[in-house]
Amino acid sequence: MNPHFHYRDGRLFLEQVALDEIAGRFGTPCYVYSRTALTEAYQAFEQALSGTPHLVCYAVKANPNLAILNVFAKLGAGFDIVSGGELQRVLAAGGDAGKVVFSGVGKTADEMRRALDAGILCFNVESAPELLRLNEVAGSLGKIAPVSLRVNPDVDAKTHPYISTGLKQNKFGVAYEDALALYRQARDLPHLHIRGIDCHIGSQLTEVSPFAAAVGKVLQLVDALAAEGIALEHIDLGGGLGICYDDETPPAIADYVAALLSALNGRAEKLILEPGRVLVGNAGTLLTRVEYLKHGEEKNFVIVDAAMNDLMRPALYDAYHNIVPATQNDLPKMTCEIVGPVCETGDFLGHARELSIEPNALLAVLSAGAYGMSMASNYNTRPRAAEVMVDVDRVHLIREREKISDLFSGEHLLS
Numbered sequence: 001m002n003p004h005f006h007y008r009d010g011r012l013f014l015e016q017v018a019l020d021e022i023a024g025r026f027g028t029p030c031y032v033y034s035r036t037a038l039t040e041a042y043q044a045f046e047q048a049l050s051g052t053p054h055l056v057c058y059a060v061k062a063n064p065n066l067a068i069l070n071v072f073a074k075l076g077a078g079f080d081i082v083s084g085g086e087l088q089r090v091l092a093a094g095g096d097a098g099k100v101v102f103s104g105v106g107k108t109a110d111e112m113r114r115a116l117d118a119g120i121l122c123f124n125v126e127s128a129p130e131l132l133r134l135n136e137v138a139g140s141l142g143k144i145a146p147v148s149l150r151v152n153p154d155v156d157a158k159t160h161p162y163i164s165t166g167l168k169q170n171k172f173g174v175a176y177e178d179a180l181a182l183y184r185q186a187r188d189l190p191h192l193h194i195r196g197i198d199c200h201i202g203s204q205l206t207e208v209s210p211f212a213a214a215v216g217k218v219l220q221l222v223d224a225l226a227a228e229g230i231a232l233e234h235i236d237l238g239g240g241l242g243i244c245y246d247d248e249t250p251p252a253i254a255d256y257v258a259a260l261l262s263a264l265n266g267r268a269e270k271l272i273l274e275p276g277r278v279l280v281g282n283a284g285t286l287l288t289r290v291e292y293l294k295h296g297e298e299k300n301f302v303i304v305d306a307a308m309n310d311l312m313r314p315a316l317y318d319a320y321h322n323i324v325p326a327t328q329n330d331l332p333k334m335t336c337e338i339v340g341p342v343c344e345t346g347d348f349l350g351h352a353r354e355l356s357i358e359p360n361a362l363l364a365v366l367s368a369g370a371y372g373m374s375m376a377s378n379y380n381t382r383p384r385a386a387e388v389m390v391d392v393d394r395v396h397l398i399r400e401r402e403k404i405s406d407l408f409s410g411e412h413l414l415s
């Protein structure tokens, strides 16, 4: 549990605010984030990188709420985006387009145009046809597109197969063996300017060794490029540092950065990192209220008002989230299944948890700040949750709960 979550007289607080008060005021399900925790995680990167030319680009997809982007923008962050929509969010939140890197395997011509117009720092190009399209789009606008190639270093990130991205069989990046030839092609295209190199090997990594292995392979390429007269301004090592959900022991941000710097061994190129989960994951919780206790023949079901549409990670990856009471009680504990109201057997938030549940209890699903709200859907015509940010003793509603009428406002009856 992030240290900004703590119990006081049996009530769970985030910073100086009791979570049951937030639930009372804004309803449930409700995401709550700590501004202080966000800031501390970001500052840990800045501190560890203070002696090195660098840019920390927050991976917007982890949690794209404008208030969260704004907190990072004010701290000087750049942003890693994967769509034109994320670019628009960054700009709306006061982010600096000149600090934006654009990743993703399927950039459309329209997204490229918008990013060129905004003046982003770099396109992380993931294939040969994308390189050709970018050259064409830039030419049609009379602009020069800044590019990196995202290379696939073929290292095993030892994480869940759905969030491993740096293996040969993954759809991401340019094959390591093809990278040199593609850089030569990029050099010869008139509307491109080669700015750097990029890799991102996966998410929720809990060891530094795969990162160090990736750095080694990237540096071999950087040297080979230099030998051909292709000098790079930056090396982008992506994101992927894991957090503790259960009993994982990921390296601290400072140790992770130290391992990267040691593998980089004093290179002069600017270092770009794209952390997502580690900046927001443990800064947030999902509050949910118990609707029913249902004692089945084999299991006790605790049916709560949050579901897989609010937090998809358990259903999608069988991910573990610690679930704790927002108000403690003295009732005996029982083993229970924490499930939502959605009509899917896969709709669960936790299996076989030991909890003492009173009627109407308020629960906090921890480590829900990353890939929680950003993956939420309207399945079962469920409005998406409200989002709240705590800043010491202040409480800000940063996203209103959706209304049911919002959900079908763009739909039409046959005329």
Ligand SMILES: *Cc1c(COP(=O)(O)O)cnc(C)c1O
Residues within 6 Å of the ligand: 059, 061, 062, 080, 103, 104, 200, 202, 203, 204, 238, 239, 240, 241, 274, 275, 276, 277, 278
């Ligand atoms: C998702 C993603 C990230 C962030 O990953 P985390 O595991 O959340 O740190 C960074 N870069 C790229 C290209 C990504 O797709």
